[in-house]
Amino acid sequence: MKKLFILMVSVGLVFTSCVSKQKYAELEAKQKETQDLLNTATVKLNACEADKAAANARIASLQERIEDLRKTNTDLIESSKELTILTKQGATNLEKSLESLKEKDLKINRLQDALNKKDSVTLALVTSLKKEVGLNDEDIEINVEKGVVFISLSDKVLFRSGSYNLSTRANEILGKVATVINSKPDFEALVEGHTDNVPYKKGVLLDNWDLSAKRSTAVVRKLMELGANPSQLIAAGRSEFVPLVPNDTAENKSTNRRTKIFILPKIDQFYEMIENELEVLSNEGGGEGTGEGDGDGN
Incomplete structure (x- = not known):
């Protein structure tokens, strides 16, 4: 009877050990999966932060240019009012300049969208490679x-x-x-x-x-x-x-x-797409300096 009792205790210990090892393996696998997710999230976060900083810098530069141009137009209008020589044609030309600025803003936004798309593709490619090749x-x-x-x-x-x-x-x-x-x-x-x-x-x-x-x-x-x-x-x-x-x-x-x-x-x-857009901007900008440029630009 004593031997049977010892045998039952030993079997119980073995099963307890197996269960503990299994739980440990499950926890270890879950920890590895969590770490992989953390690594991927860290890469995405770093890429997003870099993209955000670059985008903010570009936006600040563009806003500064726009403010300078608007200030120039405002100064011209004020000077014209003070000298009482602001003609209807002059006001029309200034309005065209402002409209042109709006059009340029739209084109710049299109270029920004293209850059953002490229950055998004890059991030997706990194994720795809890490999933396919592995990080271990x-x-x-x-x-x-x-x-x-x-x-x-x-x-x-x-x-x-x-x-x-x-x-x-x-x-x-x-x-x-x-x-x-x-x-x-x-x-x-x-x-x-x-x-x-x-x-x-x-x-x-x-x-x-x-x-x-x-x-x-x-x-x-x-x-x-x-x-x-x-x-x-x-x-x-x-x-x-x-x-x-x-x-x-x-x-x-x-x-x-x-x-x-x-x-x-x-x-x-x-x-090629960016160069085409910049060429359009350049051609339109060249026409504004003379008050002309109502044609096709070709």
């Missing part, structure tokens, strides 16, 4: 640099040291990148290879320029093999000349050996 690897970074989304991959992820042959793991990571590229037909992917400052002299390669270029073209070929549209891909080598940190320790050299994949909107289309 310290050797993979997804971020925004000067308004451009990029993925930075440590050489440990893609290559063996001193080699431009891709690792087995590269298939998994680059497959996810290829999926994102294919989902964004209006974007391009610039693959940029970087090395440390240790001189490279192996085989047919002459130096780190050759090595960085070979690594970027190896990634481009793999992306094509995994289904990415080659017309969206660009290969570039930067050698050792854009280090993130000084090449003074083994750890820093490892940090500098990386491959960056920039996901770029086809910027020529975006700036």
Whole structure:
């Protein structure tokens, strides 16, 4: 009977331990999910704050310009009243100037909307990449640099040291990148290879320029093999000349050996629209100075 009692107590302890481990695993998974959400929210918050600051600066600048122009027109009206030479035609011209200012405000707002749309697309792209590629690897970074989304991959992820042959793991990571590229037909992917400052002299390669270029073209070929549209891909080598940190320790050299994949909107289309709007503004502004400009402007 004593042995049976001991056995029952032992079984109870085992079941209690299992339940505790299960609860711990559930809590740990929930904590990780919460942390991922927090990381994503932090990125969105930082992007929104930067967008807000830039937008406020642009709005302040535009408002200052508008106030200056309005003050000039007000001064002209006051001067005309004082000299009693304000004619009906002069008043009409001033009214046209004010109407023109309103039209310019509308066009500036359109440009602002275009910039905001670009910023929104950038934020959505970062979120998409982080969801597709994942955030659980310290050797993979997804971020925004000067308004451009990029993925930075440590050489440990893609290559063996001193080699431009891709690792087995590269298939998994680059497959996810290829999926994102294919989902964004209006974007391009610039693959940029970087090395440390240790001189490279192996085989047919002459130096780190050759090595960085070979690594970027190896990634481009793999992306094509995994289904990415080659017309969206660009290969570039930067050698050792854009280090993130000084090449003074083994750890820093490892940090500098990386491959960056920039996901770029086809910027020529975006700036073509802006240039067209600015050209219209310029043409209309040129006509106001002479009191003419009622024609087509062509």
